[in-house]
Amino acid sequence: MLHGASSIDSVFLPLKEMARQQHNPLRLPMRAFIDKVKALLASRKNLPEHAATLRDEQFNLRLKAIGWSIKENIDLTAKFKKLENAWQEKEADHPVLVANMRFALHAQVEVMQAIAGPKLDLSKVDGSALEQLGELRFAQFESALLVGVPNQQAAQVLLGWLHASMDMEVALLMGDAVLNDEMKASPARVDALNRFLVNASQTYAASARLLGLVHTREAPASMAAEPLPAAWVKGQKQLADLGLGDWLRS
16 A cells, blocks of 8 residues: 555646646646635635645546546656746746745655656556546545554554645645746735645655655664654654755755
């Protein structure tokens, strides 16, 4: 289960153009979801709380988007790089937001490459498994994870990583909309977006290390044997913070 979790990691942002392609079967549902994301940012609602209400729709679209990516043989790694280059061109107007978005993007790429190698090969993803998952609501998938992973602490970390990846996805879609002037957001709202994105990104990066998806110089804690040491968890959070400069220079 831990190994297969990577197959449903963030995919919306590099495939955002599918919402603009006339003949893409996901064009309308993707456009509807992106509109909801923009409306949430434009509102005064709490971002983490209300982003969580989108997860059923987001989960279903993720699976369909991955299926489409497999069929079309999309090079996600190349699309991630293209996105980062486009964001850097907007850095003068939104330096903090761009830095946080790049941090999130590098965290995702690091996990992808650690699992799948330098180039993510979607052809190796089990399409039949995606179809089976597509029949579930996200809450059902969460329950299945809790049942399917014997160690409950490991299961909770895995769920935290998955929740963080979904929050990152929503936050990056919001940030991309702001950078491309698709919507207007007040400075206070951009600050709220930055907090939402940073928290999700740090949780994602730290959880990936706890799960062993990304290797660290420290010996990993044993999830199967005993509860995770609080000091080690705190250390991994600090690793995520300190990793910002290294990732941005890579």
